[in-house]
Amino acid sequence: MNEIVHYYNDLARTYDQDRFDNSYGKFIDSQERKILDKLLINQDEQILDLACGTGRLLNYASIGVDASAEMIAVAKRKFPEKTFLQNEADTINLAENSIGTIISFHFFMHLDQNKINQVLAESNRILKKNGRIIFDIPSRKRRNLLGYKKTNWHGASSLNIADLKANPDFVVKKTYGLLFFPIHRFPAFCRKFLVALDSFLANSFLKEYSSYLIIVLEKK
Numbered sequence: 001m002n003e004i005v006h007y008y009n010d011l012a013r014t015y016d017q018d019r020f021d022n023s024y025g026k027f028i029d030s031q032e033r034k035i036l037d038k039l040l041i042n043q044d045e046q047i048l049d050l051a052c053g054t055g056r057l058l059n060y061a062s063i064g065v066d067a068s069a070e071m072i073a074v075a076k077r078k079f080p081e082k083t084f085l086q087n088e089a090d091t092i093n094l095a096e097n098s099i100g101t102i103i104s105f106h107f108f109m110h111l112d113q114n115k116i117n118q119v120l121a122e123s124n125r126i127l128k129k130n131g132r133i134i135f136d137i138p139s140r141k142r143r144n145l146l147g148y149k150k151t152n153w154h155g156a157s158s159l160n161i162a163d164l165k166a167n168p169d170f171v172v173k174k175t176y177g178l179l180f181f182p183i184h185r186f187p188a189f190c191r192k193f194l195v196a197l198d199s200f201l202a203n204s205f206l207k208e209y210s211s212y213l214i215i216v217l218e219k220k
């Protein structure tokens with residue numbers, strides 16, 4: 001078992017509380033949901049949550065894929081009616097051209113470039129023509145600006161939108177910026193104003209200077 005999956009097996013029981021029961025987690029979760037609500041409205045094709053973890057976003061999907069048995073066990077308790085596959089993201093046990101949309105959050109940041117390419121190739125295989133993969137990743141332009149130094153695999157990867165435009169199998173359909181300012185660190189009374197300003201800047205020409213990018217790729 002690889003180091004990342006081992007880490008999440010150990011974290012599974014406390015993941016939801018540890019990551020999402022605080023002001024940062026709640027803010028990120030709500031911002032991601034706003035974007036998913038827009039992108040997935042009227043979607044009647046099957047949606048797969050890749051690296052679904054404990055099922056934070058599984059309300060949007062009917063299939064959850066994850067390599068960690070322990071993360072899946074927590075997700076299964078919350079969503080007993082969903083289908084789960086304990087698979088590596090680059091070898092998913094599904095037929096080609098079988099899925100309408102893949103969502104994958106807080107996952108690509110863990111992968112090196114080679115693995116990102118493999119996961120995108122596998123996603124392309126299982127997606128129908130014009131099917132989409134929607135995922136987030138730290139923005140490389142922001143990291144370069146701030147002189148980010150990677151310490152280990154956790155959150156180590158980042159991308160430029162131009163890198164994705166060079167992928168021959170997908171078209172970049174939409175991109176969103178997320179977290180221009182560290183909003184969760186500001187007092188609650190000024191957050192409402194800051195959220196509006198943050199969303200404006202994070203989706204302006206300065207988009208790639210947000211902390212995260214949310215990318216929508218469409219299979220050619």
Ligand SMILES: C[S@@+](CC[C@H](N)C(=O)[O-])C[C@H]1O[C@@H](n2cnc3c(N)ncnc32)[C@H](O)[C@@H]1O
Nearest residue numbers: 008051052053056066067068071088089105106
């Ligand atoms: C930070 S969690 C994200 C969970 C969920 N998507 C969310 O946003 O809350 C990362 C997940 O990726 C899974 N994972 C790590 N490496 C994987 C791989 N190679 N294939 C499939 N899942 C993997 C972990 O088990 C973990 O559940």
